[in-house]
Amino acid sequence: MPANPRRIIAAANKLADGQAKKVLSYLERQHAELTRLLVSELGTKWDKIAWERVRQAVYQKIAQINADLMRRSADMIAAAGLKGQQAARAQIEVVGRIGISPETILSNPFIRTAMEQRATLVTAITEEIRAKIDAAIDRGLQGLDAGIQVINQIADIKGLGESVFGTVKNRAEVIFRNETSRVLNETNITETKELVEQNPELYEKYWLGTNDDRIRETHLEIWRKTDPAQGGTPIPVDDDFELSDGDVAYGPHDPRLAPENQIQCRCRLIVQQKTS
Secondary structure, three states: OOOOOHHHHHHHHHHHHHHHHHHHHHHHHHHHHHHHHHHHHHHOOHHHHHHHHHHHHHHHHHHHHHHHHHHHHHHHHHHHHHHHHHHHHHHOOOOOOOOOOOOHOOOHHHHHHHHHHHHHHHHHHHHHHHHHHHHHHHHOOOOOOHHHHHHHHHHHOOOOOOOOOHHHHHHHHHHHHHHHHHHHHHHHHHHHHHHOOOOOHEEEEEEEOOOOOOOOHHHHHHHHOOOOOOOOOOOOOOOEEEOOOOEEEEEOOOOOOOHHHOOOOOEEEEEEEOHH
């Protein structure tokens, strides 16, 4: 019995949202711990020695955050890779194939590449935290801000300008959500290509969007054009989708798509046996 495409997209979105919420919750906890660290280390002494002691303590804490995020991102990639392979196999009747194991996922060239690239994404998050806290400490060292002001800025007290953690947490949430979707969709694509390569003429595909006001116009158009439930006509599985802005893709998050057609995209590839 063919997989229900609505369940596929719901499960994929749940995974992406869940990964984003987990990293946000983690960073909120680390933010609180950094604030407590500053209070305990600084106390009421604001001399140069105290500031430099705090800076080194902060660096140690950020190194721990970096290591934690590296582990979390690896778990995220593995979970998304598994979901992508499961989505492909759920849509295509596969007889006599072995089940999916962690080794099977990690043997996928795309997953290996994603694992290698995750350090760049994690470092971008932690370096932003470090740079903002460094700037706040430097103001304290230069006597531009009192110690309590520095702590309040890092603690995100309202009314004290741009928060140190606010934008970082928002960006980390977006990165983890987007990377989950990207890994899931690209793994789905690579697995689908492998599964249908012997008999591509038996299968067709359509672009499935998320029905809300966040969907891009180009994605809404290709969804309506190819999804039978939207009155559209699926295309042969080996053909590319042609978006109205000129981009072509095997499916959502195809690397050939321009960044504006990939970032925070929640669309999914649906493959089915031809009905006629």
